[in-house]
Amino acid sequence: MASTGAPGPSKTETGSSTRLGVDSEVGTLETVLLHRPGPELKRLTPRNSDKLLFDAIPWVSRAQEEHDAFAETLRGRGVEVLYLTELLVETLADAEARERAIDGVTNTLHLGDTLATYLRDSLHDRTPEELALFLTAGVRNDEVRGGHGLVTSLLAEDDFLIDPLPNLLFTRDSSVWIGDRVAITSLALPARRRETQLTELIYTRHPRFAGTSTIHGWQHETVEGGDVLLMSPGVVAVGVGERTTPAGAERFARHLFAEGLAHTVLAVPITQERATMHLDTVCTMVDVDKIVMYPNLADSLQAYAVTRAEPGEGGDPDELLVAPAEPFLVAAAKAMQIDTLHQIDTGLDPVTAEREQWDDGNNTLALAPRVAVAYERNDQTNARLEAAGIEVVRIAGSELGSGRGGPRCMSCPVSRTPLPTM
Template identity: 60%
Template sequence: MSSSEHSSYGVDSEVGRLRSVMLHRPGGELRRLTPRNNGALLFDGIPWVERAQAEHDRFARTLLDHGVEVLYVGALLTECLYLSEAREEVIASVSADPRLGQILGGELRAYLSDLDPDRLASVLIEGLTKEEFGDSHSLRHRLMRGTDFVIDPLPNMMFTRDSSVWIGDAVAVTSLAMPARRRETALTGAVYRHHQRFADVPKIYDPSLEHLEGGDVLALAPGVLAVGVGERTTPAGAERLARRVFERGTVHTVLVVPIAQRRATMHLDTLCTMVDAERIVMYAPAERRLEAYTLRPDGDDLAIEGPRRFIEAAAEAIGVEAVEIIHTGERDVVTAEREQWDDGNNTLALSPGVAVAYERNAVTNARLERAGIKTMTIPGSELGSGRGGPRCMSCPIERDRM
């Protein structure tokens, strides 16, 4: 489908009927993970790649079966790489890595320039080792081991939520905090800048700005954002985003929510996600602990109130008496902790009251069903090793307006 066939893009909530989404099917980049490097590459284990792909295919099929258009980052990137401007941009970006040095960087640029678009897209995502690259005149190359990376792989690319987020009819290409992920936005940004499908889409953020990741940005309701600040998103990033969406007039309230700076709570969507217009699935300790600062426009400045309990601030901003909470796990603290770790809170709403979740979080899923949320379950034993669930693995680019 061409861009001209779309009357509009945009996302103004977490739960409006999902029409179009961007995914990345995991591939050769996962095969680069070893016990030696998986920690640096932000994985808690070594996934079985073929099973991870089968699980991801199941996820994509669930979306397709519910009428959602699925776009793949790799395919979009490949199409862009047929354009000389996009091709030169991404090659220049990767070959300018200061760790390479002038000689190896120049040789890498020549190497990549000889690749066809399909192979180039694969190398940019899956990485390139010294052995695969071949000979070089550089000292840097001589001091590398054969399995060392000339281009680092991007195993977290499948978590497409983080590198871009749609707010209203505009897209924010984000600024990723962890070194292992920063190059993802060079590829995502190239897609949004050069693919004809997104030619007229306003861009409201870019990777040169303060750290901001999509997993921390929740569209609680039309005009209302929640932005977590902690391990990945900085207060300065949240403030910059607030100013930009206020300037566009698409958002009237931003709730800035400090979260613990640790692996289990890397993003706000590891603690809570919306499953209906006024219902949220949430890790029980987060209900007690999360606070929010309320930001609203005040001329050219920001009016800041709070902090107050996040759930109360959210209800006020949305304009309802209360937001109903469905807790992860039962009252059993151990079960709740296990299912929070396994992304029990990280659901993807397909429409109001319909959500996709990992099947392994049986207690949370049963609570969702009892609350009237139709829960579509998918396997995630291998996908979850990167600490991300259905919401993390999806970047909605079009939802029905609420």
Template identity: 80%
Template sequence: MTPSAMHGADSEVGRLRTVLLHRPGPELKRLTPRNNDRLLFDGIPWVARAQDEHDAFAQALRERDVEVLYLTELLTEALASESAREHAISTALAGLHLGDTLRDYLAAFLGAAAPAELTTHLTAGIRNDEVRGGHGLVTSLLAHDDFLIDPLPNLLFTRDSSVWVGPRVAITSLAMPARARETQLTGLIYTEHPRFRGTRTIHGWRHEHVEGGDVLLLAPGVVAVGVGERTTPAGVERFARQAFQAGLARTVLAVPIAQERATMHLDTVCTMVDVDKIVMYPNVADSLLAYAVTPEDADSPDSPGSPDSSDGSDGAGPALRVAEAEPFLVAAAKAMQIDTLHQIDTGLDPVTAEREQWDDGNNTLALAPRVAVAYERNVETNERLEAAGIEVVRIAGSELGSGRGGPRCMSCPVARDPLPD
């Protein structure tokens, strides 16, 4: 069996075998009160404490026999490839703010760096006062603490830059300029690292915006995709066509969500904790709608819903049939072919629900059916989960949550067991 054949996921709750994480590093030390908003953080995290909390999270996964991969370790190994180095450097220096003199200097500087050093430069960024050459007009006029290459503090949230759908990985397209390079680096890992050699992909960072936090694998063949602040309708359309063409889905549910910081992704509103149970923010549960999208010729014996032999990353895919909007829980149950998708509310009242939703109470990571990791601070949500028969693995998140993300946001499942028929 090739290494790439060992990877994939067809649900949110199949037993988790392998996960991709990013341990907070020097990129978080680049955050200041002047740049944290632009870099999408709501506060300045205590980095050492965030690292301790993340280490405890990783250990909790290992104790459940989950293999933990680290993004920067994989990236460093991938950057041993000359083609990967050239691609990483060229995309990092593509910004129009650099100018030719500085860009040429940085290209030579980065090109001479060892793989581990290059990884640090690409993830933690380079400030103007850290440059010892290339002193043209640009570096003279920029402030000493301006970034020539921006840091990537949101690498912590590995869910967003890739998502596995069946045996393929979707390389996503991140909407916010502060995060655009993340998915380029993740793409390098999947295309250049020996472990993932032969992995087939869909979508891609050059395409319309789709972020992994908006993609929920409700059941084998059924994918819900949030449409809001980070994922566009055009992104869902392309994603759906490629998923159908590659035989990865039979139904994609397009789920409009409010374009607000508190609900930036669908997984800030709901996450699966069992094959038929979902933890959900009750303040939006009654208003959340879904549009069921299927291939136009889904009933044809020649439907492109069967696996194809092409990569599918650029193909247009089949024409789409879009149903009338229905309540999300109704549309989801129909698509999943179950009687009811049971809702577990966050909190016991609207105020508690709002507080715990903001603290990522909805953002759980399922380790298996009826087993989920959650932040310990969301006391009432965790109690409701346990009352519904869900085992809750509690982790600390006082500092990790400053970028608005919970256990699901911080993890990209690379391998899950298929759900039993």
């Protein structure tokens, strides 16, 4: 097989002894997992971009520059930055991890026996760096050297035998830290399903995460990380819409309750549209009691508060108690035990709000209470955040946003300072 390029230049800080765990969206960010755009983005074409979930073909070198500036901004605020690809390379040095990765990418029905055998043998001969590259950037039919059979003969030269994973950029979706556990999510669309197999491999086989317990898993009902908001310690909101199913939300709630990671799960139905694919495209936390929110949906957004029956009161601990729907802000404030969850609107008028919501105006990444990273282009939303007392750390994102994701989508917090107990 031919090479598809070289990974980015950064080095992961694997020697750190930083405590792992996250109990909120706004505790001071200590460690974060990113993915620097790489060769997988160069696989996007006008013919496959829809299938691979990109609205435009990004200018890759500019996207890398913007992402490097994003990472440097985080480091400048004292955040340790880990890179997914570098962790994957280090993980693939482990023989068992290599076997699992190769099996995961070749045990598919579309390859056929001849081609699957050839790919398995070829991948076994690769270095960890080369194997990671093929797993993330994919393999085209015309890159196969040998192993020709009926399948390769019938496929077009530019068909992918192993699909690229350009959405690795959005590390929030494939894993979520809740307390000291990491949830391996289950992604809804075929273009993204392999991502969580790679994150699971990292969290279960990389020395940095030795002893870490995982919950949920890519084999379960679909739940995506962009739909999971840690409103406060013990309160988790889960958006239910295009990517997370009702069954996924129920399964996820059961996992959280069984592990003692939450006392209330807020199930939040959202419109099944591209513009609102995840809950974090509608709202994100910027302080312990402040949320930036798309106003065109704010009045209609509802939540079902889900709790577990208490065994000591004669209840069945497996029974989920579902309260009647309430306005999201009301239900969230009750669960968080605060008087009001203050809403900061995206934009100043309906048209501006719609434009800036589409450009990820409320997809912010909190660095600490009242400090949030946001795309610089969303002027009106950023001005409203600042008027509400939020420090806005602006970053460029003209190319990074082509896959419909902002600073929160592009980051998976691995460690945050715990919030003080109320």
